Amino acid sequence: MRLRFVAGAVAVLAASAGVGALAPSAGAAATVGISVDAGTSLGTVPSSGVGLNTGVGDEHMGDAKVTSLMKAAGVRQLRYPGGSGADDFHWKTHTMGNGGWIVPNTDFDSFMATAKKVGAQPILTANYGSGTPQEAADWVKYANIDKGYGVKYWEIGNEVYGNGHYSNGKGWETDTHADKSPKEYGKNLVAYAKAMKAVDPTVKIGAVLTTPGGWPDKEKAPGDSADWNNTVLSIAGSSIDFVIVHWYPGGKSTADLLNTPSKIAGVTAELRSLIAKYAGSRAASVEIAVTETDAEFSPVLTSQAAALFAPDTYMTWFEQGATHVDWWNLHNGSGEAPTTVHGETDYQDGGILSAGTCAGGRCEPPRETPFPTYWGIRSLTALAKPGDTMVKSSSGNSSVAVHAVRSSNGGLNVMLINKSPKNAAQVSLSYAGFTPAAGAVTTVSYGKGDTSLTTAKRGTAVAQTLPPYSITTLQLKPASGTAVADKPSPASTPTAAAPLVSAAGKIGSRAQAENGAPVGGPTPNGSTSGPLASTGASSAVTYSAIGGLLVIVAGGVLVLRGRRRRGLHGK
The missing domain is CATH 2.60.40.1180 (Golgi alpha-mannosidase II)
Incomplete structure (x- = not known):
């Protein structure tokens, strides 16, 4: 179970759901000038860039209608087994160590069949919280040696920094290690990489980092000599192939949310600086993967503002050099009553397809109805294909x-x-x-x-x-x-990180507001943290490469966000 403490969240959702600060006052707006420099390249569209989270609590992920909708939306990567549950998931037995929610038709082979139908490559999260390097290596052997799936991208843990190390032992991420420090994670990360690459040297290993600007970025717990990112990379920088961040920028209003993609350049600049510091000559080859993102911590999840946020977020990350961006979530379910945002119902559901659930006496559209967020992502198919x-x-x-x-x-x-x-x-x-x-x-x-x-x-x-x-x-x-x-020439590389503070406060991963760390406010320790694909079947993916429960506590009121609950998939 994942706990979220967001100061004033209830008031924000109630008071600002209809706020649209971007809307000009009545009267004719001035013409907006748009400039396109077709001769300056920002890089190529990654082959598996547009990704989506799937989870072991979603028995409908492989349904024909669902896979067809994903394929039509240009989804090129699927993440499994899903969010915080990954740190308690044992792939061999298809069980959760804590008895968590798992449904039929979501075992690893079933997931791989789904990925194949969609034409998406998998990215897998190895169990760091309650697993071992040997368990992860056995998974690599089964996937790539025994079954020939060719799974390339492997994350080592989910949001490992949420294990309680920075919040007096009260975290949302399972971690059974006696030592929950970044130093221990770095040491074990090296062991995971060594064991997994001994089985298949071609696999790529990802390190979980805190998102620059979001809690617990820059924090040091008692006994630490440095923060999470510097500690982990100083130990494991030479053993990893990509770094992982989660991007949940939020915002008090829809306007705040829609302005957050402008902060991505600063985040990537800081990540690149860290990678250059610790990966040495390999730095240029170390990728950035955003394995979770959506409009969480804003007034919207399914309505139009979230639909606009989605393609802007994907493209901005790609333009800044990220190779994978995975939206949360395929199906999620509504955990709280729908709201009205700019005259439109927002079902407060983190999925892109309706799970057909009900909350607050109101029900979502029929199962598999695409929410606006789905169409926002699908809009990318009109813009680009892999390699463009x-x-x-x-x-x-x-x-x-x-x-x-x-x-x-x-x-x-x-x-x-x-x-x-x-x-x-x-x-x-x-x-x-x-x-x-x-x-x-x-x-x-x-x-x-x-x-x-x-x-x-x-x-x-x-x-x-x-x-x-x-x-x-x-x-x-x-x-x-x-x-x-002529072939566009590369754009200049940013040399300094842009400011990371928005009108809504600090930005970054969902973890900024987890376990007592309000957005832009005091942390639990009392300090302040200051492919795209066409709708056709072209550009086929070769299998040689690459969602948790949510509760917000606001002013003593529990607000359920519906992360992997029993009701979330219509059970």
Whole structure:
């Protein structure tokens, strides 16, 4: 069971669910200037970048309708066995050490069958909390030697820093080690890597880090000589292949949430600095994986603001160099009564598909109905495919986000996200390194209240009107007779981390608010922490590479978020 203590959470959800600070006042809004530099590369779209969490409490993950929806949404990676439960899950017996909730059809082989149907590569979380290096090595042997699955990416534990080391022994993460310090985790991480690579040298091992800017980042418990990240990497930096963070930026309002992707550059800059410090000559090859993210700790989970947040978050992480981003969750279930956000029902469900559950006397839509968050993620299929080149773009106003991708056929796709819940946005676009064809352009859009993506001819390459709270992707062809631009050159690498404090306070992983650490407030110790794929079946994945219970305590009131409860999958 995972406990969350968020100061004032009930008041925030009640008072700010309808707040939209990004919305301009009545009257015509100024035209927003959008610039696209098709000649400056931000890297290629990762082959398995768009990921999703799945768990051993979800017996419907392999249903035909579910796998079809995941595939259509361009999901290229599935994480298993799911969140904090991973640190108590024993894969051989398909059991939880504490007798936790596990359902049929979710054993490892069943999960792999699901991944194959979706065309997604797996990323597995080895049991650090109550497991051993030998248990993990046996899993590698079974997966890659006995069964030939070729599982490449292996996390060592989930949110291990939540084991109580920083909160007087009261944590949410299972850890049966007598010593719960980062030093012990680093030492054991090396042992896991050694045992697992002895079985299959090609596997990649991931280290759990605290998210820069989020609790318990920079904390030192009694007896520690350094914080979690510096301690772990100083010991295991030469033994790992990727680092893991969880991104739950939250926000007191929908506007706060929608502005948080701008903080990702600072987070990745700090992570890269840490990797360079401890991985030496291997630093460039050490990947960054965001294995959990969603709109948790904000007023929304399923309604339109969360749908806008999703593609902006995925793309910003990719543009900053992350190779994997996994949304929480496939199915989750509602643990508290639905709310109304900007005139729309928000079911307070962390899943992208409805689990058909009820809370507060109100029920979700029928099982497997896609929530807006699903369509936000699926919008990415109109923007890019694995291997396409992300290029530099910028917006003259934070109320409109932009991402641009050079496609393999020589075209240019531009995603525009209007964050205003009330007003349309007029945008004017300019281009460098690409001359778009004249005339109306193909757009793929998703707006408030829509139940599908809409493809139409609308506007031009230089002028568009974006509906309120919408995602619009322009699919541009080069002008006739123009030469295809040279391969974009790399953008300069950021040299300093951007500030990590938003209007809502500190940002980072869900752990910032776990076990007595309120967002942006005092920690338990009393201190303050200051692929994308098309809807078709192209770009097939080769099997050679790569969600817990939630309770918020706010002012003494328990608020159930529905992390892996019995009711969460319609049981």
